[in-house]
Amino acid sequence: MIQEIEPLCLDNQYHPTLPGPGAKVCAFRGKSSLVSRRGEEIALPDWEQVAPGVSRWVYLFRVGEVNYFLAELRPDFPLPEGYSYEELRAHRKLSPKHVVYAEMTAWHLYVWYRDNQRCGRCGSPVKHDGKLRMLSCPDCGNVIFPKICPAIITAVVHGDRILLTRYAGRAYKSYALVAGFCEIGETAEDTVRREVFEETGLHVKNLRYWATQPWGIECDLLIGYFCELDGAEDITLDRDELSMAGWYAREELDIPADDVSLTNDMIRAFIEGRNPR
Numbered sequence: 001m002i003q004e005i006e007p008l009c010l011d012n013q014y015h016p017t018l019p020g021p022g023a024k025v026c027a028f029r030g031k032s033s034l035v036s037r038r039g040e041e042i043a044l045p046d047w048e049q050v051a052p053g054v055s056r057w058v059y060l061f062r063v064g065e066v067n068y069f070l071a072e073l074r075p076d077f078p079l080p081e082g083y084s085y086e087e088l089r090a091h092r093k094l095s096p097k098h099v100v101y102a103e104m105t106a107w108h109l110y111v112w113y114r115d116n117q118r119c120g121r122c123g124s125p126v127k128h129d130g131k132l133r134m135l136s137c138p139d140c141g142n143v144i145f146p147k148i149c150p151a152i153i154t155a156v157v158h159g160d161r162i163l164l165t166r167y168a169g170r171a172y173k174s175y176a177l178v179a180g181f182c183e184i185g186e187t188a189e190d191t192v193r194r195e196v197f198e199e200t201g202l203h204v205k206n207l208r209y210w211a212t213q214p215w216g217i218e219c220d221l222l223i224g225y226f227c228e229l230d231g232a233e234d235i236t237l238d239r240d241e242l243s244m245a246g247w248y249a250r251e252e253l254d255i256p257a258d259d260v261s262l263t264n265d266m267i268r269a270f271i272e273g274r275n276p277r
Ligand SMILES: [Zn+2]
Pocket: 119, 120, 121, 122, 123, 124, 137, 138, 139, 140, 141, 142
């Protein structure tokens, strides 16, 4: 999966370090990210390449020995040769994987910083804490921590078949699993049961935790469960959310491993008979 970048690891503790030689820069415009691209490989700019154009920056995290910074570039700054803004969503299957993961995690933090420049309680400009990844309001004392939205993803299994779906009205056209955000006051298991019922009219039982995945592009933490059909198998499709939902046997599925998404990891686990029972 995208977060599996061994032998490297992401150290996301906030170290208020100064940028300098060897540091990498994440810069976003709209939903696009500044990269140089060669075929299926992307690279992020070095600090030295963009430093003269940086109007604001903040330390993000470290991957291996390399520090990453979020930077805002002045609109009139000429981009370094070979660099352009590319749609972030299109990068998920590119390499190297640790750069894509860094870029997606940087996006999650970028959205949080972008949307929290003022206190939501009193409207005053907020200040960054010196030690923690935390913003605080000097006027009313409100503190703001990074926002992570928990969401579930679930593979419903019925005998030797799995429930696969396709989203309605989205660019993503591959097979999907039932998924959705946790509501306030709900456990993740409640969310599984509610989302499956809302999207397909089915009931489920025997929920088994599988894995989680940070999915920065949507600011989520995805929580994956396998579960079993409980009762009738006839699907009542929620046409606002889905264009299709159906039961598929292992041998009908030709879905290669992509080493990126939890969806793919779970479908592959089913195909290979590794799903928990
Ligand atoms: Zn305030």
